[in-house]
Amino acid sequence: MTEPVRGRWGRFGGQYVPETLMAVLRELEEAYERYKADPDFLAEFEYYLRQYVGRPSPLYRADRLSERVGCTVYLKREDLNHTGAHKINNCIGQALLAKRMGKTRLIAETGAGQHGVATATVAALFGLTGVVYMGEEDIRRQELNCYRMQLLGTQVIPVTSGSRTLKDAINEAIRDWMTNVENTFYLFGTVCGPYPYPLIVRDFQAVIGRESRAQCLEQEGRLPTHLFACVGGGSNAMGLFYPFLEDEGVELHGVEAGGLGLATGKHAAPLHAGTFGILHGAAQYMMQDGDGQVLETHSVSAGLDYPGVGPEHCFLRDTGRAHYHVATDQEALEAFQVLSRLEGIVPALESAHAVAVVLRMAGEFPPDAIVIINLSGRGDKDVMEVRRLLEAQSQPLEVAP
Numbered sequence: 001m002t003e004p005v006r007g008r009w010g011r012f013g014g015q016y017v018p019e020t021l022m023a024v025l026r027e028l029e030e031a032y033e034r035y036k037a038d039p040d041f042l043a044e045f046e047y048y049l050r051q052y053v054g055r056p057s058p059l060y061r062a063d064r065l066s067e068r069v070g071c072t073v074y075l076k077r078e079d080l081n082h083t084g085a086h087k088i089n090n091c092i093g094q095a096l097l098a099k100r101m102g103k104t105r106l107i108a109e110t111g112a113g114q115h116g117v118a119t120a121t122v123a124a125l126f127g128l129t130g131v132v133y134m135g136e137e138d139i140r141r142q143e144l145n146c147y148r149m150q151l152l153g154t155q156v157i158p159v160t161s162g163s164r165t166l167k168d169a170i171n172e173a174i175r176d177w178m179t180n181v182e183n184t185f186y187l188f189g190t191v192c193g194p195y196p197y198p199l200i201v202r203d204f205q206a207v208i209g210r211e212s213r214a215q216c217l218e219q220e221g222r223l224p225t226h227l228f229a230c231v232g233g234g235s236n237a238m239g240l241f242y243p244f245l246e247d248e249g250v251e252l253h254g255v256e257a258g259g260l261g262l263a264t265g266k267h268a269a270p271l272h273a274g275t276f277g278i279l280h281g282a283a284q285y286m287m288q289d290g291d292g293q294v295l296e297t298h299s300v301s302a303g304l305d306y307p308g309v310g311p312e313h314c315f316l317r318d319t320g321r322a323h324y325h326v327a328t329d330q331e332a333l334e335a336f337q338v339l340s341r342l343e344g345i346v347p348a349l350e351s352a353h354a355v356a357v358v359l360r361m362a363g364e365f366p367p368d369a370i371v372i373i374n375l376s377g378r379g380d381k382d383v384m385e386v387r388r389l390l391e392a393q394s395q396p397l398e399v400a401p
């Protein structure tokens with residue numbers, strides 16, 4: 001049930017791209033098929049994950065959070081990775097693939113800036129030219145990440161079209177790719193885009209689930225009962241879920257960005273409020289109006305502010321294998337503070353959405369449940385934005401008793 005057939009998971013996925021890109025996608029698919037089972041390639045990937053990223057990331061038993069929730073809760077600490085989130089796993093893999101394919105230039109798009117930073121990082125690491133497209137609105141929200149990319153030697157190109165966020169940056173990056181296919185590798189940041197990207201990104205991120213599985217067996221002597229992860233494009237969630245897909249006793253829960261609430265239309269929850277369509281080269285649930293125009297999305301977290309969602313998630317939703325929830329901006333802000341105070345861990349606002357749903361479900365889990373929350377990133381990048389938002393709500397931090 002889990003592997004795509006001719007580039008599709010059910011009716012989702014595929015390759016809806018201009019003709020000029022079909023040959024490039026075929027080249028990528030062939031290269032990936034060849035290297036994904038190549039022992040030298042895999043050994044090099046594992047080497048960099050261990051020595052450079054700092055893997056394996058801990059599976060941390062969060063005791064005070066567990067007490068609050070009413071069962072055992074673990075945090076998969078992707079926030080401790082070099083560069084502060086899960087995105088580096090995928091970037092190392094794709095950069096190694098680019099090198100094997102003889103490409104010298106990496107291009108990418110970025111929303112929160114995390115994927116841009118991870119791309120700029122591997123460009124520096126492997127001596128490749130880096131170019132990152134970033135919406136002007138996201139540059140404003142994530143100024144520090146933007147400067148960090150430049151510091152790493154990557155050129156950041158501001159995108160001023162549309163809503164000046166991630167979806168517009170992707171369009172520009174695809175345009176660049178079409179004109180520079182000879183030497184350029186498009187490093188896609190999540191499990192979206194035309195096939196084979198959803199497969200490649202999932203496989204490189206599946207290290208999260210493989211480690212979690214082994215760590216839970218070692219620490220608890222059994223598999224977890226519930227997995228939770230936030231869903232933007234869906235890569236950290238797919239990476240966690242994938243190695244558990246065949247384990248029927250393990251519930252899979254994804255959390256979309258509810259923004260100001262589903263009823264307001266200001267959210268980024270295509271699995272809840274989207275319709276079937278084509279976005280960035282793939283069929284999926286997406287936010288569009290009656291004329292097929294892509295709708296502007298809203299989320300407090302730039303990394304979840306995306307109108308589409310990976311084809312495999314769409315398939316897992318329709319088959320009922322995975323369950324999806326929404327958490328609003330407000331719930332994420334609250335979870336951000338709760339986790340900071342209960343565990344001394346400041347999560348990324350994206351990850352706070354997953355924490356929020358587990359907090360909301362407190363008391364509903366069987367006492368012997370083992371919940372794993374994927375802490376996809378750390379919150380340093382969000383501290384100033386959270387402060388601004390809380391002060392605007394005249395909710396400055398109370399001093400803890």
Ligand SMILES: *Cc1c(COP(=O)(O)O)cnc(C)c1O
Nearest residue numbers: 114232233234235236303350377
């Ligand atoms: C980018 C990002 C996300 C969302 O992307 P996915 O592909 O859905 O994982 C989530 N958390 C963090 C910390 C991110 O940087």
